Amino acid sequence: MAIQADDASRQVLMLGLGGELFAIDAGIVREILDPVPVTEVPGARPFVNGVVNVRGKVVPLADLRLRFGMRAKANTIDTRIVVVEIELDGYPTPVGLLADKVYEVGEISDASTEEAPAIGMRWPPEFVRGIGKRRDDFVIVPDINRLFV
Numbered sequence: 001m002a003i004q005a006d007d008a009s010r011q012v013l014m015l016g017l018g019g020e021l022f023a024i025d026a027g028i029v030r031e032i033l034d035p036v037p038v039t040e041v042p043g044a045r046p047f048v049n050g051v052v053n054v055r056g057k058v059v060p061l062a063d064l065r066l067r068f069g070m071r072a073k074a075n076t077i078d079t080r081i082v083v084v085e086i087e088l089d090g091y092p093t094p095v096g097l098l099a100d101k102v103y104e105v106g107e108i109s110d111a112s113t114e115e116a117p118a119i120g121m122r123w124p125p126e127f128v129r130g131i132g133k134r135r136d137d138f139v140i141v142p143d144i145n146r147l148f149v
Contacts, residue, residue, distance in 0.1 A: 009107040016101035018070040023139045026105050031083040035075045061096040086145050108132040
């Protein structure tokens with residue numbers, strides 16, 4: 001059975017963050033790590049915890065809770081660092097994203113994803129590409145590249 005254009009779907013990594021479900025494009029995910037020691041960087045933006053060493057590379061670590069205006073939270077047994085590759089200034093750049101929990105790789109239908117409402121959101125709307133529906137859950141689809149501008 002052929003997939004119709006309006007039935008297109010994308011592979012996403014499902015993350016838990018502040019009790020909400022987030023989905024990031026699985027194609028940009030490079031690694032999922034347990035928390036590792038973080039080196040603070042003086043003068044870094046408030047949502048950047050510092051840098052971590054990932055396979056010999058220095059990678060900035062962004063706390064998604066802080067970036068989405070949530071309170072900081074101590075790491076738990078479920079906390080993970082999701083290393084993604086974004087385009088920054090025209091170059092592929094690895095970035096670590098601190099998430100409360102990583103669930104699974106799944107699919108979200110493009111037809112089920114809508115623009116995020118302008119009102120009623122508890123997250124900065126400029127960081128949200130859309131709201132999708134997966135099974136009975138609403139899923140926030142962040143614009144990963146915009147998180148770092």
